[in-house]
Amino acid sequence: MTKTGNLLRTGAAMGLALAAMSVADTAAAQECSVKVGAVLPTSVDWGRPIAETAQWVVDQVNEAGGVNDCQVEMVLRDTQVDPKVGVDAAKALVDLDGVPVLLGAVSSGVSMPILTSVTVPAGVMQMSCCSSSTAFTALAEEGKTDGLWFRTFATTGVQAAVGAKVAQDQGWKKVAVFYKNDDWGQDIGKLVAADLEALGIEVTASVAINDAQPSYRAEAASALSGQPDAIYLALYPNEGTATVREWISLGGTQNMILANSLKSEEFRENVGMDYLSNAWGTDTASPRADSATAFVDAYQARFDGPPNGPGLANSYDATMIALLAMEAAGKDATGAEIAAAVPRVTDPAGTPVTADSAGFTQAREVFAEGGSVMYQGATGNVRFDANGDVSAPAVVWKFGEAGIDEVEYLSLDDVDAFMSALQK
Incomplete structure (x- = not known):
């Protein structure tokens, strides 16, 4: 065989080897x-x-x-x-x-x-x-x-402030607070009590609710003794349902303010809409931005329903x-x-990137070149402070026959202004 033939044969063999290695590398990447x-x-x-x-x-x-x-x-x-x-x-x-x-x-x-x-x-x-x-x-x-x-998720300070605002807007002068006896409940219970008092609203009782008690009748009776115009509930559905049932059975008011933890179909069904017509919920919210709207549309397409849960x-x-x-x-x-x-x-x-597969692909290319991206997500352009916290707009909501009905939207500026006013 000629020298040229040998070179061609060797080159072909190397090409096949490299091709095999490329296939193997691709397979390995896919398998990892x-x-x-x-x-x-x-x-x-x-x-x-x-x-x-x-x-x-x-x-x-x-x-x-x-x-x-x-x-x-x-x-x-x-x-x-x-x-x-x-x-x-x-x-x-x-x-x-x-x-x-x-x-x-x-x-x-x-x-x-x-x-x-x-x-x-x-x-x-x-x-x-x-x-x-x-x-x-x-x-x-x-x-x-x-x-x-x-x-x-924004800190409890946002929901506590908006809960106090609901009481003020409804003209309630006396509010009893029920809170879950854990880190979250103790925190939001303390904050909402302070915010209510800052607005001149009397907190008639702050009652801790523990998990898995056979009855919450004593707790409900204790709060009822102060004759509040409304109750604030920072509870989860199980103990929230049990507490509200006891409260209603004792003749307590149906004026309620609900933390977002009770934004639950289970709570609505177990308590019943007959008793929730004047229950006002609070939650943080996504900004009115294109990325938030895109998330709602994509969620609807994926799960055949809107993202109503917390x-x-x-x-x-x-x-x-x-x-x-x-x-x-x-x-x-x-x-x-x-x-x-x-x-x-x-x-x-x-570089702005969307919250989807295409956005992730674009971000990968930016990162590969040593750059950074501005993620535009379901809650807007997320920004973390030095403590890993975010701020957020808020909503007031009510239970409807078919789900959750938004009653009021408060922009981030609205929330910040109201919370600042509470501190004065």
């Missing part, structure tokens, strides 16, 4: 996976949609090629809205599954022990959709979160921001490295 943990209350009716929304984001990212060319697996564990169950679930995800990021939890009373006893000691980033206690802000200010804590937009943004931060941090990044990459995802001067 990366895990994220999720601790969410899937055993309660309002918790399942929060988890389903997070999984939807994972599906979208996988459609875009995954994180750092690896398919994402969300390992989900149920917290049952129980601190001990939540901590055990988080430990399993961190110790056994080796997740660098934990999504959750719902309820500050569950998120706090996970943060202090699991994620911070392990160096795992924690991104919560639905924990609002100001205790997290204090912890971050003390340097005890190591920069690993973020939440896409925390759904927040769950979407928490999950997408976490996965974008993982992409920005690079393959095999630690929890601390992923947390440090969050500002590259929410940079006001960054």
